[in-house]
Amino acid sequence: MSRNSLQQLHLLIASLAVALMPHAFRLPVWVTVWCLACWGWAILCARRQFPWPGAVLRHVLAIAGFIAALATSGFRFDREVGTTILVIMVGLKPLETRTYRDRMMAVFLTYFLIITNLLYSNALIMLPYMLSAVWLTTAVLVHINHPVGGFPAHTKLAGRMLLFAVPLAVVFFVLFPRIQGSLWQLSAGTAGVTGFSERLSPGSVSQLVRNDDVAFRVQFSGNPPPPEHLYWRGLVFSEFDGRGWRSTGQTPVLQPVVSGKRPIAYTITLESRQQRWLFALDLPATVPPRAIAFDDHTLQWKEERTRPLQYRMSSYPEFNTGPRPPEVKMFLLPGELGNPKARQLARQWVSSATGPADVVSAAMAFFRGNGFAYTLNPPLLGEDAIDDFLFETRRGYCEHYASALAFLMRSAGIPARVVGGYLGGERNPFGDYWIVRQSDAHAWTEIWSSNTGWSRIDPTAVVAPERITSGVAAALPPNERAEALSTGLKGPLARVFRNFTLGWDAASSLWRRQVIGYTALRQQRLFSRFGIRTRSSGGVFRLLAAGLLLTGLATWLYVWVSRGRRPSLRDPVKAGYQRFCRKLARCRVPRRPDQGPLDYLQTIRDLKLEQGERAESIIRLYVRLRYAQRGSNEDIRSFSRLVREFRPAPRPS
Amino acid sequence: MREPFEEIVSQIGTVVLGKQKQIQLALTCLLARGHLLIEDLPGIGKTTLAKVLSKCLGLRFQRIQFTSDLLPGDILGTSVFDRKNGSFIFHPGPIFTQVLLADEINRATPKTQSALLEAMEERQVTVEGKTRRLKEPFYVIATQNPFEQSGTFPLPESQLDRFLMRIHLGYPGREAEKTLLQKGDVQQALSDLRPFLTNGNVMRIQEQIAQVHASDTLLEYVEDLLLFSRSAPDFALGLSPRAGLSILRAARSWAFLRGRDFVLPEDVQKVLPWVVAHRLRSREDYREFSHEKLMEILLQVPVPT
Numbered sequence: 035m036s037r038n039s040l041q042q043l044h045l046l047i048a049s050l051a052v053a054l055m056p057h058a059f060r061l062p063v064w065v066t067v068w069c070l071a072c073w074g075w076a077i078l079c080a081r082r083q084f085p086w087p088g089a090v091l092r093h094v095l096a097i098a099g100f101i102a103a104l105a106t107s108g109f110r111f112d113r114e115v116g117t118t119i120l121v122i123m124v125g126l127k128p129l130e131t132r133t134y135r136d137r138m139m140a141v142f143l144t145y146f147l148i149i150t151n152l153l154y155s156n157a158l159i160m161l162p163y164m165l166s167a168v169w170l171t172t173a174v175l176v177h178i179n180h181p182v183g184g185f186p187a188h189t190k191l192a193g194r195m196l197l198f199a200v201p202l203a204v205v206f207f208v209l210f211p212r213i214q215g216s217l218w219q220l221s222a223g224t225a226g227v228t229g230f231s232e233r234l235s236p237g238s239v240s241q242l243v244r245n246d247d248v249a250f251r252v253q254f255s256g257n258p259p260p261p262e263h264l265y266w267r268g269l270v271f272s273e274f275d276g277r278g279w280r281s282t283g284q285t286p287v288l289q290p291v292v293s294g295k296r297p298i299a300y301t302i303t304l305e306s307r308q309q310r311w312l313f314a315l316d317l318p319a320t321v322p323p324r325a326i327a328f329d330d331h332t333l334q335w336k337e338e339r340t341r342p343l344q345y346r347m348s349s350y351p352e353f354n355t356g357p358r359p360p361e362v363k364m365f366l367l368p369g370e371l372g373n374p375k376a377r378q379l380a381r382q383w384v385s386s387a388t389g390p391a392d393v394v395s396a397a398m399a400f401f402r403g404n405g406f407a408y409t410l411n412p413p414l415l416g417e418d419a420i421d422d423f424l425f426e427t428r429r430g431y432c433e434h435y436a437s438a439l440a441f442l443m444r445s446a447g448i449p450a451r452v453v454g455g456y457l458g459g460e461r462n463p464f465g466d467y468w469i470v471r472q473s474d475a476h477a478w479t480e481i482w483s484s485n486t487g488w489s490r491i492d493p494t495a496v497v498a499p500e501r502i503t504s505g506v507a508a509a510l511p512p513n514e515r516a517e518a519l520s521t522g523l524k525g526p527l528a529r530v531f532r533n534f535t536l537g538w539d540a541a542s543s544l545w546r547r548q549v550i551g552y553t554a555l556r557q558q559r560l561f562s563r564f565g566i567r568t569r570s571s572g573g574v575f576r577l578l579a580a581g582l583l584l585t586g587l588a589t590w591l592y593v594w595v596s597r598g599r600r601p602s603l604r605d606p607v608k609a610g611y612q613r614f615c616r617k618l619a620r621c622r623v624p625r626r627p628d629q630g631p632l633d634y635l636q637t638i639r640d641l642k643l644e645q646g647e648r649a650e651s652i653i654r655l656y657v658r659l660r661y662a663q664r665g666s667n668e669d670i671r672s673f674s675r676l677v678r679e680f681r682p683a684p685r686p687s
Numbered sequence: 688m689r690e691p692f693e694e695i696v697s698q699i700g701t702v703v704l705g706k707q708k709q710i711q712l713a714l715t716c717l718l719a720r721g722h723l724l725i726e727d728l729p730g731i732g733k734t735t736l737a738k739v740l741s742k743c744l745g746l747r748f749q750r751i752q753f754t755s756d757l758l759p760g761d762i763l764g765t766s767v768f769d770r771k772n773g774s775f776i777f778h779p780g781p782i783f784t785q786v787l788l789a790d791e792i793n794r795a796t797p798k799t800q801s802a803l804l805e806a807m808e809e810r811q812v813t814v815e816g817k818t819r820r821l822k823e824p825f826y827v828i829a830t831q832n833p834f835e836q837s838g839t840f841p842l843p844e845s846q847l848d849r850f851l852m853r854i855h856l857g858y859p860g861r862e863a864e865k866t867l868l869q870k871g872d873v874q875q876a877l878s879d880l881r882p883f884l885t886n887g888n889v890m891r892i893q894e895q896i897a898q899v900h901a902s903d904t905l906l907e908y909v910e911d912l913l914l915f916s917r918s919a920p921d922f923a924l925g926l927s928p929r930a931g932l933s934i935l936r937a938a939r940s941w942a943f944l945r946g947r948d949f950v951l952p953e954d955v956q957k958v959l960p961w962v963v964a965h966r967l968r969s970r971e972d973y974r975e976f977s978h979e980k981l982m983e984i985l986l987q988v989p990v991p992t
Contacts (some may be wrong), residue, residue, distance in 0.1 A: 180920070611992050627989035630952035661902045662949040 040080050042178055046140050047073045047128055049171045053147040061118055062106050069125035076128035087129055096126055117150055137178045144171045158545040169196055205581040212554035230454050234271045235278030236415060236434055243410060243506055245472035248305045249456060250313060251543050253467040255299040261458055262502050263351040265316040266470060268455035270330040276372060277419050279452045284328035292317055294350025303344045303547055310334055313455060315349035322347060344551045355487030373420040380445035390483055393446045397439060401496045408498035408509050435493035436477040449482035458505055465540030473506060606670055607659045610677040614652055621684040631657050645682045652676050692944050695883050699739045702876045703732050705863025709854050712961055713740055719940035720893055721851020722807050722827040731856045733830040735873055741786035744889055745882035749784035753795035755838060759802035763814045782806055789829040793839045800846060807849045824889050851933050853965040899939040900949040907991045908952050909934055915988045923968045930966050937962050952990045
């Protein structure tokens, strides 16, 4: 194997390895080992003159690989198996890469492998990776087709080519008809759902505190509301089962009844599509498209597939849900649910109160005055959990307080329910948006009164007011703070790290909003802003064609301008000679490209053309004008005239 | 062909039989102020051609037989202590001539070969720290035997590049060889030759050749050829700028000998294989190309119109 093709094999394998890298973390280990073994084999064959595997062996290997891939996945055919089979072929390909055609195949396989990475992730971190992988592969492509000059020169050329392709990519990005939903994540798995479950029991919120994942990001259109209004409503738990709360019994409504002042408009970008619930600032005033509203002012996506990553909302921070009474029965307690002491306490409050408002303030005073503590690690509770909490342990997290308060209110005959969601968030100064993390999860209570409807009562605010103003970590006792902080770092290093993560988050969020979030809807909106109706796909394709035409025109213009003075456009001698040659070529006396004028003249003479003498005088004049560079403008004119009047007779074939 | 040169070629042709083309090329090379490398088997007439050329051009001639024990001093000259004067006197070596025939140059050591380098490129010699100019015109005509591999030091690329042209003689044709056998003695024919030009004439002709016009279009063609040689996948290395200048010089000389004062693409094509064949190697096996193969590749470059 020559030095050259050996180098090409090395480069091919290098680009394949780069394309494979992210898959190596996801696919079974044996697949990576398989690839490395095959590539090592190929390199040994090339360098040490080992025998190349024959066609039979290669086929056996391929079939074995396919079976192994299917077996690993339990003979299901999904994304993983598809990728595994592709990677197995990628491993085998260098073993038969000896001709130019094989190498080209391998390069296109590499491009395909790079694309498959998008099946798994479209996070911002993929962008630099994809770009460098495509760059490397393109450099290899250049190298294979144009082996002169070193690989660094090819890398430079490939980089330039990619730069030139940017305008085209932008045109395709903006104009190419979008598919509703996501092309890449159609078959995304459902593993790793974090967030709220449909049952709220003691400990179900506090376990989220240790999860630093981003739940969603929010961008306010105007000024952000103060921290005490940053309650993100998610689920409503209205059925008490003796220990925990269930989210059941919602009735879909077209538009929930709510009135309020000064709505706040904002956009929420979800981190994943896995939540069925839409989170919205308490209390949502609008229903985003493709979502259903319920009478408890919660929102859900209509269909799994069409959940967007982003939605606009507006909410009333101060609201009134109207005098319409809830189905009161639902929000009261049946008799046999235990916790007698709590019921007793509630009855006491009712007997000494003049109205529901007094009962509420008595409850809040109870939480304030009896040494309740806010902690992530509350002691275990017994059979009558609420009694235990209220009268024995008195240490708990938000769900304990919300649940206990709702129970007390129901016992007192006041309709109450528990709401789950998030509280607060972190403002990112780099992008001027808010990050709400799983660790911001929170639960609070709502009670109903006939003049204001449902209103929010947060017992945590009484026990640990810092939770509302400064976040979870500030509200916890010092020995528990570390659990709620994302890193163990302290001091200036922590600040640098914090700033870096926030900066990256800002860039990442911009990427999600502007690039990944550029959906069919956004495309339509963009087009309609320019007065283009694109309900029909034909219109979009026409637009795309126009865009391509425009890019092509721009490219052509660029080439034309950068060529500058093209002699053929200005030089009458050159133009005349070309015309002369074209005329003769039509008469089956073409000039070979390597023929100089005298050689051509000899050809014409040998053929004894009728117009031979005229041709000779034209060529002589041409030689004088072009190579001897003697001759006046008059000569140039007569040359042009001679060419114009030259009418050769076709040579008989 | 211009009259006096036609005569020279035919005169030389009476001694070196049946090699019109090679004689023309050799003449072209020398008039372009270029050094000539003749590569062929022994007994083909390399030395004779060199001798005849120098005689016809009316130039002084020296010959060095290169052997493996030849030292640089043997070419350049040495200083010898003179007892009478009590000082060193420089005895110029055979290089102080006008036509130097370096016979079987590839049998000398690289050190000795490189002693020729400065003389060929700069037309001057530095011995013992003193630089001496050589009398113009100065040519090196080197011969080498390509098939004798043992005990030879093949010329490196850098040295090959200094020869404007490399020609092969090849066996004479049947008729020519028969005439040679009839005549028997070449030496007689050699001494019968009379010089056509004098020293001054050669210089003047060289100046005229340097004045031969190369138009912009022609320079484009040469540049296209150079760039092609650097980017085509066939060649290990492209042509150097010096090779480009050599092509142009040879083409000028060729055009002049054909009675023209401007260069045509055809002139370039005629001299091209002789000028570039020893400067280009195959990328695949690092061998040289045959002239036919070389032209097949290089004629892919279109002539600008």
